Amino acid sequence: MRTLKLVAVSAGLGSPSSTRLLADRLLRAARYRLAEQEYAVDVEVVELRDLAVDIAHNFVTGFPSGKLREAIDTVTGADGVIAVTPVFTASYSGLFKSFFDLVDPTALTGVPVLIGATGGTARHSLVLDHALRPLFAYLRALTVPTAVYAASEDWGSGGDEYTEGLPARIDRAGYEFADAVAARPAREADEDEVVPFERQLADLRLD
Amino acid sequence: MQFGIFTVGDVTTDPTTGRTPTEHERIKNTVAIALKAEEVGLDVFATGEHHNPPFVPSSPTTLLGHIAARTENLVLSTSTTLITTNDPVKIAEDYATLQHLADGRVDLMMGRGNTGPVYPWFGQDIRQGIPLAIENYALLHKLWREDVVDWEGRFRTALQGFTSTPRPLDGVPPFVWHGSIRSPEIAEQAAYYGDGFFANHIFWPKQHTEKMVRLYRQRYAHYGHGTPEQAIVGLGGQVFMRKNSQDAVREFRPYFDNAPVYGHGPSLEEFARETPLTVGSPQEVVERTLSFREYVGDYQRQLFLVDHAGLPLKTVLEQLDILGEEVVPVLRKEFANLRPAGVPATAPLHPAVTAAKEA
Numbered sequence: 001m002r003t004l005k006l007v008a009v010s011a012g013l014g015s016p017s018s019t020r021l022l023a024d025r026l027l028r029a030a031r032y033r034l035a036e037q038e039y040a041v042d043v044e045v046v047e048l049r050d051l052a053v054d055i056a057h058n059f060v061t062g063f064p065s066g067k068l069r070e071a072i073d074t075v076t077g078a079d080g081v082i083a084v085t086p087v088f089t090a091s092y093s094g095l096f097k098s099f100f101d102l103v104d105p106t107a108l109t110g111v112p113v114l115i116g117a118t119g120g121t122a123r124h125s126l127v128l129d130h131a132l133r134p135l136f137a138y139l140r141a142l143t144v145p146t147a148v149y150a151a152s153e154d155w156g157s158g159g160d161e162y163t164e165g166l167p168a169r170i171d172r173a174g175y176e177f178a179d180a181v182a183a184r185p186a187r188e189a190d191e192d193e194v195v196p197f198e199r200q201l202a203d204l205r206l207d
Numbered sequence: 208m209q210f211g212i213f214t215v216g217d218v219t220t221d222p223t224t225g226r227t228p229t230e231h232e233r234i235k236n237t238v239a240i241a242l243k244a245e246e247v248g249l250d251v252f253a254t255g256e257h258h259n260p261p262f263v264p265s266s267p268t269t270l271l272g273h274i275a276a277r278t279e280n281l282v283l284s285t286s287t288t289l290i291t292t293n294d295p296v297k298i299a300e301d302y303a304t305l306q307h308l309a310d311g312r313v314d315l316m317m318g319r320g321n322t323g324p325v326y327p328w329f330g331q332d333i334r335q336g337i338p339l340a341i342e343n344y345a346l347l348h349k350l351w352r353e354d355v356v357d358w359e360g361r362f363r364t365a366l367q368g369f370t371s372t373p374r375p376l377d378g379v380p381p382f383v384w385h386g387s388i389r390s391p392e393i394a395e396q397a398a399y400y401g402d403g404f405f406a407n408h409i410f411w412p413k414q415h416t417e418k419m420v421r422l423y424r425q426r427y428a429h430y431g432h433g434t435p436e437q438a439i440v441g442l443g444g445q446v447f448m449r450k451n452s453q454d455a456v457r458e459f460r461p462y463f464d465n466a467p468v469y470g471h472g473p474s475l476e477e478f479a480r481e482t483p484l485t486v487g488s489p490q491e492v493v494e495r496t497l498s499f500r501e502y503v504g505d506y507q508r509q510l511f512l513v514d515h516a517g518l519p520l521k522t523v524l525e526q527l528d529i530l531g532e533e534v535v536p537v538l539r540k541e542f543a544n545l546r547p548a549g550v551p552a553t554a555p556l557h558p559a560v561t562a563a564k565e566a
Contacts, residue, residue: 060472063411197399204342
């Protein structure tokens with residue numbers, strides 16, 4: 001059975017970071033689910049904080065540094081991506097958006113994505129649906145239905161009679177994501193195709 | 208092998224003095240730079256084409272015609288001619304005229320241009336960039352080879368019984384390069400016609416150049432023009448030199464840090480590591496330039512960018528002296544020693560140029 005590669009992108013800035021913590025927990029839930037089905041799983045976390053300067057340089061020069069290129073290749077080569085951002089000024093952080101601005105818009109087509117966000121108050125939880133989900137819809141990724149928002153208070157409370165607690169939401173999201181990853185056929189390495197010149201001419205009816 | 212310089216023609220403030228040259232100064236300086244290139248024994252001068260500030264070269268054949276009148280040996284070229292937004296009929300006429308005036312010392316490089324608004328300014332649509340490059344060049348190619356042309360395409364008024372005048376000098380059209388950073392369609396186009404492929408190379412990591420040149424060479428052979436090694440390749444390069452490496456770095460840093468395109472980003476050292484930029488001694492430039500053939504193979508033309516980012520004329524002329532005295536003579540010898548038999552030393556020169564050389 002093939003090894004599945006899961007990559008989490010964390011835009012957390014602190015150390016320790018609750019965004020990273022959420023990314024790790026989501027990865028763990030997905031991995032657990034896949035292990036149950038006897039998949040071999042490889043996981044990797046891309047910390048955008050370490051790439052912040054390289055990301056800014058890419059905007060200035062138009063090309064990624066070696067380190068950033070590797071990170072982008074890691075994300076676009078994954079069988080599934082977990083993307084977690086802190087909420088800054090009512091949306092994803094600028095660093096998070098900047099990273100995905102540098103990903104080729106076709107590179108995540110059809111790739112299962114699990115989105116998550118963290119913030120100081122639960123009142124920002126819709127950021128998942130008004131900011132992150134449209135971003136990955138544009139990238140034509142397969143965003144799983146459950147997205148996880150963790151407010152500060154979630155880390156110290158359970159669910160109540162009306163709402164599931166954070167661990168239950170993480171498990172549900174992780175399972176949905178794992179099932180989407182397992183269901184998807186292996187990705188083929190994409191090679192640049194040459195369109196023969198005769199066909200380019202024929203398309204213009206110039207042959 | 209041919210060595211030369213290519214200019215973008217930017218009017219940029221000198222960050223060390225705060226002074227900005229006028230357009231008039233920049234144009235006159237460009238001529239002085241071209242004349243100096245001939246004086247120090249370089250082979251090629253190429254100008255960019257731009258239709259917006261802060262650039263001056265909107266009328267390349269006017270500039271090149273003037274330089275042609277004041278030089279004897281320099282090959283005049285472009286970097287690039289906008290095949291997308293210029294009328295191919297006008298390109299055919301302008302460059303054939305230039306070819307006559309310069310006694311054959313002309314070739315040109317086709318490019319698409321990367322300034323979005325230029326397309327609408329000239330009545331075109333940037334989304335049609337590649338199809339425009341393909342159709343317009345197909346027409347240009349025909350206009351220079353067939354005396355009477357009937358033509359119907361998607362982008363231009365049809366032509367019935369049209370003759371582009373003057374006809375190319377001695378019936379030999381100017382040699383054409385196709386320039387591209389990363390569009391495989393353009394490498395394919397160059398290969399199809401057996402034309403040259405020029406990789407801009409500068410400001411980017413070498414990966415794109417390596418990939419595009421490999422593709423061009425394979426397809427050149429596929430279309431039966433020769434072996435992959437015989438395909439005609441040109442490369443850009445970017446250098447700043449002083450006798451001592453540290454002096455070069457110290458002097459160039461403020462220009463680097465404030466340069467349009469890449470300034471205010473990575474450090475000079477990082478950029479020099481990631482792209483072909485070489486700032487150092489003439490020997491370092493020789494070594495770096497020789498290393499290019501390790502990933503593109505033996506190639507026919509090397510153009511350096513030496514006059515951008517607000518560098519004053521005096522400095523640029525000094526750079527040309529160093530290139531002419533200490534860099535290019537060594538490169539000529541080293542590249543010639545390394546080049547296997549059967550690989551052309553230069554792109555095809557116009558027979559009038561070859562004859563003048565032998566005379």
